[in-house]
Amino acid sequence: MPLDPITHMALEVREVSVHFGGVRALDSVTFGVMGGTVTGLIGPNGAGKTTLFNVLSGLQTPDQGRVLLAGREITRKKPHQRAQLGLARTFQRLELFWSLSAGENVRVGAEAVVQWWHPSHIRQTLGRGTPVRPGGPGTPAHGSAGVAALLERVGLGGLDWEPVDGLPTGQARLVELARALAIGPQVLLLDEPGSGLDDSESAVLGDLLVELAGEGMAVLLVEHDMDLLMRVCSQIFVLDYGQLIAGGTPEEIRANPAVQAAYLGSAQ
């Protein structure tokens, strides 16, 4: 069931802290992502973005704090349980099933959540179901046709049987995105999906993210491509040394002196 994009906080992070020995990777981080929006998360290297993604997806247990998915506490849930509740992610360093083809990668995602005995799955497998655009919130990819349609949607049409270990990085990132979308997530965490993409691929990615948000999905986007961020995000949060130092619209973030000092300033 898609969330109400206007009123629903799809993902909430409350007072989350993580320490690695004496290093404070995340220090009492609190923010939220609304359904139906693309939210950016930026910060210099080592700011704690990937650690935060690991906490959100369940790969890292926080020392303190809570994570809520659509108002439901998921802090102690295992990664696969979070995915089944509608939280998907991609990785900064590609985490593909390298021995499989692009389509098989997506299929593993779809099959993990699609219940084969469900009437809608049976109808679609028999080719009689109402065509749905797979990958949107609550619409996982059903069967081979669903997987093919999803690959088409991310711009990889016809690459169903292409082994992923031979794909260029940009396309491999899109396979990872398609695999995440295959579960029909309510919340999508993307860790630098634009790296390795050329300008036109990046533009297609931006359009897709806006489209997904339009369908009600909450997208949290870690990205270094500032043009992409400024174009698609309605809100951006900034992490520095594990602390959330700013949050606001792209314009506000661009004008924020603390952000310029910590991140944008050093990049210019």
Add this chain to the structure above:
Amino acid sequence: MHEFLQFTVIGIAIGAVYAVAASGLVVTYSTTGVFNFAHGAVAMVSAFSFSEMTVTHGLPVWLALVVVIGVEAPILGVLVQLLMRRLFGASVERSLMVTLGLLLILLGAADEIWGGQSSRQPGQLYSGATSYSVLGVHLTVANLLVMIVAAGVAIFLGFFLKRTRTGVAMRAVVDDPDLLAMAGASPARIATMGWIIGVVLAAVAGILIAPLQGGNLSQTTLTLFVVNAYAAAVFGRLRNLPVTFVAALGVGLGETYIGNYLQQYEPGFTQNWLSVPSQTLPIVFLLIALLILPQDRLRAVGRAVTTRIPKVASLGQSLVGGAAVVALALLASVALGTDWQGIVRQGLIFGIVALSLVLLTGYAGQVSLCQVTFAGVGAFAMGKVTGGGSWLGVLAAVGLSAGVGMLVAWPTTRLRGLYLALFTLAVAAFADAWFFTNTNYLFDYNHSSSLLIKRLGLFGISFEGNRAEMILLAVAFALASILVLALRRGVFGRRLVGLSDSPAACATVGLNVKATKLAVFGISAGLAGLAGALYGTNQGFVGALDFQFLISLNVLLMLVIWGARSTSGALVAGLCSAVLLQKGGNLSGIILGVGVLVIGWLPNGIIGTGWPMLRELVRDRSPGEAPAPEAELVEDAGHAA
């Protein structure tokens, strides 16, 4: 109290040897990232060499020590490093296979040089009075010597690793060899040093343990004594030397106290349930050490070195392949002599064990060193249910071994790679030392050290004759391989490959990693159990020696050579294992070990690599034939291939 003190002295002495051996393991692992499964075999070869020089050839002890510890061990260390060099950055599984191969080579070489399982007298390190009495406690020179040596090793390692430039570099090399190289150190030289120290410490431990083992040296005991060292090293998480030392002393004391207590006060229990406590208890310690390891957190691994899985055969292709296996078996039952027919029958059974490993190790990336143990459980069930002969027995065999497989997998779902391999090794060793040898209660009806299992019959068809049995085994192999390939083509197969490539990605798309691991262990162990049941029917009886750890190792390494992701590889591996076991003699270990070292670096093995190349070659030579896209990387098209 006096008794307690006496046992304490003995326990500390034994623990001190374990400490020396375990610290060698830790130094090698922490500098090279390779866990040396051949550590015990190195200790054994060194102890045998020392004995050869001092006892057989009468060399002075000091000279023998110089030769073994100062020359032979360092040379062996350098040779091992040369072998391991190309493994740098390879997966844990690959480096594991190579050290297991080395273990077989050393065992085979010792067999060849010193002959079979024969025991030898150790060389005496000392002369004169053999014991002193302190407060009524006997302290032998051997005990005193090992304590002094262990303390010396501890002090030397502490100083060397913390205070010297090379030592600090050794601690840094595994974290980031490139960074170390930029700082001016040579990672290869550091790794060589790690291997030399590891091998020398194994040699010292081997020479020291011999007099404590009751004055006898036996290859198996010496090779497996290192299980104690494994336990200590695992307590120290393979990195922490002080914890490893303390744990080693604890293991030595625990083994001595519990073993002697049980033998003295519970002789009935010991006799019936723990035939040799000194062999059973260390394995229990290793199991405990592995069980209390903290959960291995799922983490992103990035792009591991993977290779494309050969294209999986379709249902039609696998049916044709299965039929070809049955046809060839029929031919073999006519054309071959009795001796070779027996080997082919055993080969088909090992082939089913190898198939179970294709599923578990080839597809899912989970290493198991106890697959033949599961087969033994199957044979046990088969024998206990109506003494074989009945198909109910086959069902019981598959069911019980699948259950045991899942039980073994339950704690191991927390573990990966090396620790999983160690756990399954411990399970196999435990079954060898406790389950299969327990003829009083477990493994035998009539206390005759073997369990009788009759041949099967179905709908009036008897498989009493060897030809019928051969066909039955071929059909069983064909059905098992059709099942494995069908699983691979479906949802479950994709999940297994996903599990092998990236457990973290599996979990984040909603896949229950633990349930998937349990399922694959269960199915795989069930298949191995089927093989065990058939092994029993084929042979007519099973005994303690039929399901030993070394046979698991044999089948696994043979599968790696021929192709761990291929059902045809499983067939050839099974047949070759049977040929080696029956005909290879002392050389079988050496042949297999060398095979792994030479061919083991091909990720898809001989068949998985050679078959596509052959297809390519044939395609190039056929003029005017357009290459079919699906022909790329086809293998498994028929088992006959």
